[in-house]
Amino acid sequence: MRPDIKICGLKTPEAVDRAADRGASHIGFIFFEKSPRNIEPDIAGTLVDRVRGRVKSVAVTVDADNDDLDEIIALMRPDILQFHGHESPERLLTVKAVTGLPIMKAFSIRDADDLRRIEPYIGIADRFLFDAKPPSGSDLPGGNGVPFDWSLLRSLDDSVDYMLSGGLNKANIAEALRETGVRAIDVSSGVESAPGVKDLQMMDEFFAAVAEASRAQPVSGSVK
Numbered sequence: 331m332r333p334d335i336k337i338c339g340l341k342t343p344e345a346v347d348r349a350a351d352r353g354a355s356h357i358g359f360i361f362f363e364k365s366p367r368n369i370e371p372d373i374a375g376t377l378v379d380r381v382r383g384r385v386k387s388v389a390v391t392v393d394a395d396n397d398d399l400d401e402i403i404a405l406m407r408p409d410i411l412q413f414h415g416h417e418s419p420e421r422l423l424t425v426k427a428v429t430g431l432p433i434m435k436a437f438s439i440r441d442a443d444d445l446r447r448i449e450p451y452i453g454i455a456d457r458f459l460f461d462a463k464p465p466s467g468s469d470l471p472g473g474n475g476v477p478f479d480w481s482l483l484r485s486l487d488d489s490v491d492y493m494l495s496g497g498l499n500k501a502n503i504a505e506a507l508r509e510t511g512v513r514a515i516d517v518s519s520g521v522e523s524a525p526g527v528k529d530l531q532m533m534d535e536f537f538a539a540v541a542e543a544s545r546a547q548p549v550s551g552s553v554k
């Protein structure tokens with residue numbers, strides 16, 4: 331079975347339409363000023379409206395305050411909130427109670443200790459997202475196009491639901507799926523011709539590579 335596919339960092343109608351037409355399960359929008367993928371909440375809302383109900387929309391924030399979150403939720407009306415900063419379990423519990431929205435908490439992974447940091451979030455985050463540590467000198471906590479050692483994920487309990495992210499592309503996605511058996515993947519830089527510029531052909535090639543890999547490697551378990 332094909333995994334869920336999230337295409338993240340979208341900024342144009344063409345890229346949103348292509349993601350939906352190719353069967354993306356999720357589309358992500360970045361609210362982080364230093365990112366080349368940063369987008370205004372009202373523009374994200376207009377883009378999501380093109381495919382609302384067909385594809386789940388994800389608002390990606392980094393240590394956002396209440397005012398920023400309120401504005402994003404009001405104008406974009408996301409289906410899911412992705413937290414890519416240092417948000418505490420208590421903070422996420424509060425946001426979840428107030429907004430009623432499902433929460434995906436991102437963690438950057440280099441070693442087994444990094445994976446243990448999810449423990450206080452189990453039962454709070456609806457899903458985890460595992461990304462690589464940013465390379466030194468990067469201003470971005472995510473979207474750096476670098477993978478991590480996927481074999482670390484073998485130690486995870488089967489009940490941990492996560493999205494695999496970090497440097498995925500058409501060349502490595504088959505190995506990533508084989509190594510992890512993951513049920514959901516997230517790509518941004520791997521379908522870009524330049525930082526923040528989605529390339530429709532690269533998107534097509536990524537979807538094709540996932541389909542090919544999924545035929546060869548069935549994915550186990552249910553998909554949210």
Ligand SMILES: O=C(O)c1ccccc1N[C@@H]1O[C@H](COP(=O)(O)O)[C@@H](O)[C@H]1O
Pocket residue numbers: 338339358360362365366367390391392414461470471472473474475476495496497498516517518519520
């Ligand atoms: O993409 C960004 O610019 C970004 C900025 C701030 C927080 C998270 C960000 N991106 C997230 O990182 C993953 C992995 O990206 P990549 O495929 O390695 O480029 C991306 O999908 C977003 O969820």
